[in-house]
Amino acid sequence: MNFLLLETHELDAAGRCRLVGRRAEHVRTVLRAQQGDTLRAAVVDGGVGVARVERIDAEAVDVRCELAADGEPVPADTLLLAVPRPKVLLRILAHAAALGFGRVVLFRSWRVEKSHLGSEAMRPSQQRAALLAGMEQTGRTRLPSVVFQPLFKPMAEDWLPAADLPAARFVAHPPATTPTSALDLAGVGGMALALGPDGGFLPYEVDKLAAAGFLPVTCGARPLRTETALAVLKGQLDVLRARG
Amino acid sequence: MNFLLLETHELDAAGRCRLVGRRAEHVRTVLRAQQGDTLRAAVVDGGVGVARVERIDAEAVDVRCELAADGEPVPADTLLLAVPRPKVLLRILAHAAALGFGRVVLFRSWRVEKSHLGSEAMRPSQQRAALLAGMEQTGRTRLPSVVFQPLFKPMAEDWLPAADLPAARFVAHPPATTPTSALDLAGVGGMALALGPDGGFLPYEVDKLAAAGFLPVTCGARPLRTETALAVLKGQLDVLRARG
Numbered sequence: 001m002n003f004l005l006l007e008t009h010e011l012d013a014a015g016r017c018r019l020v021g022r023r024a025e026h027v028r029t030v031l032r033a034q035q036g037d038t039l040r041a042a043v044v045d046g047g048v049g050v051a052r053v054e055r056i057d058a059e060a061v062d063v064r065c066e067l068a069a070d071g072e073p074v075p076a077d078t079l080l081l082a083v084p085r086p087k088v089l090l091r092i093l094a095h096a097a098a099l100g101f102g103r104v105v106l107f108r109s110w111r112v113e114k115s116h117l118g119s120e121a122m123r124p125s126q127q128r129a130a131l132l133a134g135m136e137q138t139g140r141t142r143l144p145s146v147v148f149q150p151l152f153k154p155m156a157e158d159w160l161p162a163a164d165l166p167a168a169r170f171v172a173h174p175p176a177t178t179p180t181s182a183l184d185l186a187g188v189g190g191m192a193l194a195l196g197p198d199g200g201f202l203p204y205e206v207d208k209l210a211a212a213g214f215l216p217v218t219c220g221a222r223p224l225r226t227e228t229a230l231a232v233l234k235g236q237l238d239v240l241r242a243r244g
Numbered sequence: 245m246n247f248l249l250l251e252t253h254e255l256d257a258a259g260r261c262r263l264v265g266r267r268a269e270h271v272r273t274v275l276r277a278q279q280g281d282t283l284r285a286a287v288v289d290g291g292v293g294v295a296r297v298e299r300i301d302a303e304a305v306d307v308r309c310e311l312a313a314d315g316e317p318v319p320a321d322t323l324l325l326a327v328p329r330p331k332v333l334l335r336i337l338a339h340a341a342a343l344g345f346g347r348v349v350l351f352r353s354w355r356v357e358k359s360h361l362g363s364e365a366m367r368p369s370q371q372r373a374a375l376l377a378g379m380e381q382t383g384r385t386r387l388p389s390v391v392f393q394p395l396f397k398p399m400a401e402d403w404l405p406a407a408d409l410p411a412a413r414f415v416a417h418p419p420a421t422t423p424t425s426a427l428d429l430a431g432v433g434g435m436a437l438a439l440g441p442d443g444g445f446l447p448y449e450v451d452k453l454a455a456a457g458f459l460p461v462t463c464g465a466r467p468l469r470t471e472t473a474l475a476v477l478k479g480q481l482d483v484l485r486a487r488g
Contacts, residue, residue: 095472138466181486219479222382228339228475235463235476236483242425 003040004051005136006065011043015065017051024061027053039063042141044132046071074142075102076190077234078165082109082197083148084226086121090130092227097134097144099234105163107149109205111197122148156208166190169214172233173206174223176216180236183217186244191237195226247284248295249380250309255287259309261295268305271297283307286385288376290315318386319346320434321478322409326353326441327392328470330365334374336471341378341388343478349407351393353449355441366392400452410434413458416477417450418467420460424480427461430488435481439470 004027010017019027027033033053041051047067055062079101083089089106096104108117120126127146135141149155168185171194185191194214196205200223206216219232248271254261263271271277277297285295291311299306323345327333333350340348352361364370371390379385393399412429415438429435438458440449444467450460463476 098466098468098472099476100466137469140466179486181483219483222342222344222384224342225381228342231472231475232343232479232482235479238476239425239463239480239483242423 003042003136003139004063005132005141006041006043006051008043008046011065015067016054017063017065019061019063020059024059027061028056033061040139041065041067042071042139043067044135044141044143046141048072048141072141075100075140075144076166077101078103078105078190078192079230080105080107080192080194081226082107082195082201083112083116083122084197085113085116086119088227089116089119089121090126092230093127093130093144093146094134094137095227095230097131097140098138099134099231100138100140101144101234102142104144104146105149106146107152107155109152109197110202111199113197117150152205153208156205156212160209160212165192167213168192169212170194170217170233170237171201171206171209171214172196172219172229173201173216174218174221176206176218178215178217180217180219180233180240183237183240185237185240188241191241193230193233193237195230195233198226247286247380247383248307249376249385250285250287250295252287252290255309259311260298261307261309263305263307264303268303271305272300277305284383285309285311286315286383287311288379288385288387290385292316292385316385319344319384319388320410321345322347322349322434322436323474324349324351324436324438325470326351326439326445327356327360327366328441329357329360330363332471333360333363333365334370336474337371337374337388337390338378338381339471339474341375341384342382343378343475344382344384345388345478346386348388348390349393350390351396351399353396353441354446355443357441361394396449397452400449400456404453404456409436411457412436413456414438414461414477414481415445415450415453415458416440416463416473417445417460418462418465420450420462422459422461424461424463424477424484427481427484429481429484432485435485437474437477437481439474439477442470 035053037053038050042048049067051063051065054064079096083106131144168188169192279297281297282294286292293311295307295309298308323340327350412432413436
């Protein structure tokens with residue numbers, strides 16, 4: 001946590017908030033804040049600013065926030081992710097929030113294990129906690145939205161063509177013929193990136209995504225774990241986009 | 245595991261090997277191999293080829309390998325890593341092996357917690373297991389070397405100038421003025437990448453690394469976790485190098 005991420009309902013009308021538990025402990029022992037110090041702070045989906053420490057004791061940390069009325073824009077990048085095993089899903093959601101995705105579309109493909117779909121990690125409350133951890137870590141303030149598409153074919157044929165996704169769309173596919181290094185991303189704003197399950201997509205699935213505008217790309221012939229591939233590909237697309 | 249990674253001593257003179265435990269289970273239930281099937285296989289720091297399944301039962305899988313005499317070259321990229329907490333260290337070693345680093349230099353900097361230096365994760369046997377897991381996952385066959393530099397100043401002033409590191413050297417530093425997107429890596433072969441601890445390097449440490457030829461670079465002002473930063477930066481440097 002590099003800054004304080006608060007929820008609107010935690011603040012009173014004067015912007016005061018009492019931190020207890022993990023966050024109070026963090027302010028005390030990691031940030032080593034003293035009375036009168038100011039910390040970077042923000043409200044989820046709200047304003048960004050500072051929190052002044054008004055009081056610290058063993059039970060709680062009282063802060064008073066001064067936050068701008070306007071928040072940050074919602075990041076335009078969208079992640080489409082074949083549902084991985086529960087622990088990995090929550091870790092990837094944290095990564096996705098930290099890496100600046102504004103939206104996550106979970107979906108089922110052939111190699112997704114059915115048991116994953118009923119796991120605790122599919123519960124919005126668990127997903128929200130993972131996303132908040134990733135946001136907190138990098139100072140992001142927009143909570144990514146998460147939706148689930150339970151059937152691949154209807155998603156690819158009906159939902160994707162109608163969804164308001166960025167026009168620049170890529171599907172990670174190690175045997176693809178286009179390496180990321182060959183992409184020209186000059187002038188590209190938001191991007192959509194689709195990642196398959198362990199074992200990858202079926203050729204049929206790659207074709208369906210391609211028909212929905214997703215270009216199969218590879219960052220190398222060696223298949224990486226989904227978690228690693230996400231960070232590698234987001235990093236590569238970001239740097240190519242920044243380079244123009 | 246996308247292929248079988250074996251140790252030389254596991255093979256008899258005819259290239260036969262009996263797999264038990266985790267690897268046998270993997271061949272049976274994940275790869276769903278049958279008698280007569282061939283799998284990709286390699287020996288650590290040795291040849292690459294195939295393993296033919298000669299026999300499968302509940303206890304063991306017998307394979308016979310045909311491997312080329314020559315192995316893959318040692319990857320030229322070097323990772324310099326401030327010692328993180330034990331669990332993260334082992335995960336990062338697996339990532340580093342999967343991402344194709346040939347050498348890892350662990351070091352101590354100001355913000356490295358002293359307790360991490362005496363952890364089980366600093367034992368070569370634990371590190372080796374983590375590296376092998378990363379290699380196995382991506383089909384790499386060269387075991388990265390790992391060394392530890394216990395004192396920052398002697399490392400920066402004496403060891404680094406004499407070490408046989410690639411000439412292209414970068415230190416990850418979120419406030420750096422050079423974004424990765426501004427780098428020109430045309431013609432660059434191997435690279436050395438230095439990553440600091442949570443909380444980053446001291447300015448003094450960045451200066452010392454800069455004096456040893458490490459260019460401070462940033463992949464964004466928002467500090468990522470070391471694990472994520474490693475994959476993002478390696479991905480970015482790889483794609484810029486491939487682009488030339």
